[in-house]
Amino acid sequence: VRTIGVLTSGGDAPGMNAAIRSVVRVGSYYGLKVFGVRRGYNGLINGELEEMNARSVSEILQRGGTILQTARCLEFKEEAGVKKAVEIAKVFGLDGLVVVGGDGSFRGARDLCAAGLPTIALPGTIDNDISCSEYTVGYDTCLNTVKDAVDKIRDTAQSHERCSIIEVMGRAAGYIAIQAGIACGAEVILVPERKWSFDEDVLRPILESKSRGRKHSIIIVAEGIGGVIEMAKEIEEKTGIESRATILGHVQRGGSPTVRDRVVASEMGCKAVELLLEGKQNRIVCMQQHEIVDVDIEEGLAMKKELPQNLVDLAKKLTV
Numbered sequence: 001v002r003t004i005g006v007l008t009s010g011g012d013a014p015g016m017n018a019a020i021r022s023v024v025r026v027g028s029y030y031g032l033k034v035f036g037v038r039r040g041y042n043g044l045i046n047g048e049l050e051e052m053n054a055r056s057v058s059e060i061l062q063r064g065g066t067i068l069q070t071a072r073c074l075e076f077k078e079e080a081g082v083k084k085a086v087e088i089a090k091v092f093g094l095d096g097l098v099v100v101g102g103d104g105s106f107r108g109a110r111d112l113c114a115a116g117l118p119t120i121a122l123p124g125t126i127d128n129d130i131s132c133s134e135y136t137v138g139y140d141t142c143l144n145t146v147k148d149a150v151d152k153i154r155d156t157a158q159s160h161e162r163c164s165i166i167e168v169m170g171r172a173a174g175y176i177a178i179q180a181g182i183a184c185g186a187e188v189i190l191v192p193e194r195k196w197s198f199d200e201d202v203l204r205p206i207l208e209s210k211s212r213g214r215k216h217s218i219i220i221v222a223e224g225i226g227g228v229i230e231m232a233k234e235i236e237e238k239t240g241i242e243s244r245a246t247i248l249g250h251v252q253r254g255g256s257p258t259v260r261d262r263v264v265a266s267e268m269g270c271k272a273v274e275l276l277l278e279g280k281q282n283r284i285v286c287m288q289q290h291e292i293v294d295v296d297i298e299e300g301l302a303m304k305k306e307l308p309q310n311l312v313d314l315a316k317k318l319t320v
């Protein structure tokens, strides 16, 4: 292995730059030539590659987003697109590739391996929804952003004695919602992994709180549940408490990565390069029991990860 590439794909996440930097620096450490590929799989198909070195990744560790840009690429879902990508990789002499992204990007990485380009996948997504990994790069920064935003919303909710319903990201998963809900002392946390009913899980706690003389409350709703604007209306109608919905949106994807994201991204980037050097491919770099390990992409994609029941129980106990 003499030459490798690195790209970011799918939704961006804080810490992707730290991962790029790590791949480039560790690659340089081992004497490899490293190409950065722009705009995810699109850039590979279109030959948007540029050689990077230890200096070209200076000053990016602290930056959010991804300097290589990211994109979704429909063409790549077709066999012809993958074939084209592998041909371009050959033109640039790539012996291996590191793909930073979510599970969609990992499926692409698997297809690249099958078509002849050894590829390693690295989990970069704020959602923490990669089953084979306890942690994904970007999750901690996102949680801290949500914490800052919800703390601010609580200030105004308390002043106006309002109920605030806040939708956080996470696609079909409730990892952001459960941790942010606990960290922000939310009175109600709704996640797609658990059944809930409006009367029992939303209305009842608010009315109980009201009967104790407290009108303001914070409700955190995962994206996979949605409907926060309608929920605010219904709460206001049924409790008489003024209610407001906030959809935090893309603010959750930005910002300078936290220490945790910088360190994990650096560790995972290093692991990805070392796997390629060992001649491995079709692996997902992941965290299991706090260690950085690797699993087969297909096996990793087939795994199931549960929302930690201890956190769900804890959230309940904390809202007595």
Ligand code: ADP
Pocket (backbone or CB within 6 Å): 009, 010, 011, 041, 071, 072, 073, 074, 076, 077, 101, 102, 103, 104, 105, 106, 107, 108, 109, 111, 125
């Ligand atoms: P994420 O990586 O964050 O899950 P997407 O699901 O949008 O984001 O996937 C990113 C890109 O990965 C897609 O635009 C596509 O090029 C590629 N991809 C997604 N799903 C597949 C698939 N099933 N097979 C091959 N490539 C895929």
